[in-house]
Amino acid sequence: xxxxxxxxxxxxxxxxxxxxxxxxxxxxxxxxxxxxxxxxxxxxxxxxxxxxxxxxxxxxxxxxxxxxxxxxxxxxxxxxxxxxxxxxxxxxxxxxxxxxxxxxxxxxxxxxxxxxxxxxxxxxxxxxxxxxxxxxxxxxxxxxxxxxxxxxxxxxxxxxxxxxxxxxxxxxxxxxxxxxxxxxxxxxxxxxxxxxxxxxxxxxxxxxxxxxxxxxxxxxxxxxxxxxxxxxxxxxxxxxxxxxxxxxxxxxxxxxxxxxxxxxxxxxxxxxxxxxxxxxxxxxxxxxxxxxxxxxxxxxxxxxxxxxxxxxxxxxxxxxxxxxxxxxxxxxxxxxxxxxxxxxxxxxxxxxxxxxxxxxxxxxxxxxxxxxxxxxxxxxxxxxxxxxxxxxxxxxxxxxxxxxx
Numbered sequence: 001x002x003x004x005x006x007x008x009x010x011x012x013x014x015x016x017x018x019x020x021x022x023x024x025x026x027x028x029x030x031x032x033x034x035x036x037x038x039x040x041x042x043x044x045x046x047x048x049x050x051x052x053x054x055x056x057x058x059x060x061x062x063x064x065x066x067x068x069x070x071x072x073x074x075x076x077x078x079x080x081x082x083x084x085x086x087x088x089x090x091x092x093x094x095x096x097x098x099x100x101x102x103x104x105x106x107x108x109x110x111x112x113x114x115x116x117x118x119x120x121x122x123x124x125x126x127x128x129x130x131x132x133x134x135x136x137x138x139x140x141x142x143x144x145x146x147x148x149x150x151x152x153x154x155x156x157x158x159x160x161x162x163x164x165x166x167x168x169x170x171x172x173x174x175x176x177x178x179x180x181x182x183x184x185x186x187x188x189x190x191x192x193x194x195x196x197x198x199x200x201x202x203x204x205x206x207x208x209x210x211x212x213x214x215x216x217x218x219x220x221x222x223x224x225x226x227x228x229x230x231x232x233x234x235x236x237x238x239x240x241x242x243x244x245x246x247x248x249x250x251x252x253x254x255x256x257x258x259x260x261x262x263x264x265x266x267x268x269x270x271x272x273x274x275x276x277x278x279x280x281x282x283x284x285x286x287x288x289x290x291x292x293x294x295x296x297x298x299x300x301x302x303x304x305x306x307x308x309x310x311x312x313x314x315x316x317x318x319x320x321x322x323x324x325x326x327x328x329x330x331x332x333x334x335x336x337x338x339x340x341x342x343x344x345x346x347x348x349x350x351x352x353x354x355x356x357x358x359x360x361x362x363x364x365x366x367x368x369x370x371x372x373x374x375x376x377x378x379x380x381x382x383x384x385x386x387x388x389x390x391x392x393x394x395x396x397x398x399x400x401x402x403x404x405x
Contacts, residue, residue: 013199022195041055053370066124089119167263242385273320
């Protein structure tokens with residue numbers, strides 16, 4: 001792809017190197033905003049008197065929005081251009097911020113979370129590809145490593161920063177349900193302006209053909225390995241879902257009073273550990289990272305259960321670090337397996353199925369956890385979640401390793 005194809009005439013744009021960092025900033029802020037409500041759920045519960053099960057429903061509609069968006073618009077930047085997808089996605093996040101501020105009741109919370117899900121589904125794949133193309137245009141002689149690391153940091157690191165910043169702001173704000181949204185919505189508006197100046201990197205297709213949703217294609221010759229990778233992604237994102245949904249309620253029960261900063265820190269260390277594990281061990285083959293990731297997930301979830309029974313916030317944070325690192329390794333290994341399948345002539349279609357499995361894992365186990373709290377209470381529901389997700393992570397990882405050998 002020549003440099004001439006990477007920008008379209010008639011528009012004022014910044015250099016590709018600057019555009020790379022503007023895109024990374026927009027990616028990170030959008031992902032951060034998706035997790036801003038995490039430390040605030042306790043405030044919603046206390047104000048509106050709804051249960052932990054309702055919190056998991058609010059989280060599940062977000063994950064559903066992401067899955068639908070991935071299938072409907074995650075791939076259209078190949079037709080329309082990266083910028084024409086990224087700018088509306090960020091503006092959709094701005095609209096979600098306005099809904100959070102103007103309609104703070106439960107129906108508004110649900111609507112805002114759906115809008116956030118649509119925005120994240122649209123930006124995730126598009127921003128990742130855009131970063132790779134901008135990096136290649138700015139540094140044509142360099143390898144792809146820098147773009148890959150920045151994409152992981154913006155994605156998982158952004159999700160971790162969101163609740164940390166939100167928690168810190170909420171602890172100093174007179175109204176904790178307004179200030180975090182005001183600040184991050186303003187940052188999103190800046191991101192949209194910056195993206196409008198970034199060079200386009202997708203050449204207009206000669207004949208794009210009629211629109212169709214993203215197809216999900218499973219390589220026929222590798223369905224067993226593919227299924228193991230999909231279940232691994234399911235288990236990995238279930239761990240992350242726990243820390244962006246019901247973990248604040250668990251910590252509040254242990255502390256006896258809400259601490260926004262601490263609940264935000266719990267989510268931050270989990271996602272930071274996941275991002276760090278991916279970056280440090282991304283070059284190791286999946287057959288080596290899968291067992292380590294599975295053991296870390298099981299150990300981290302076990303530590304969470306013990307820390308809740310012992311009312312130990314420090315143990316809870318440590319469990320988040322261990323489980324998050326393991327989940328990051330599992331998900332990275334699953335992506336590497338599917339990307340390298342010999343029979344996957346349509347790699348995009350194969351990855352679409354993997355991401356769909358992952359986001360189902362983000363929603364369904366957490367929703368089951370919330371419903372189980374009505375019967376067993378939070379401690380019993382967490383134990384069941386840890387057993388099921390831990391066993392699924394270990395089992396799917398071992399199955400994938402066997403097939404890889």
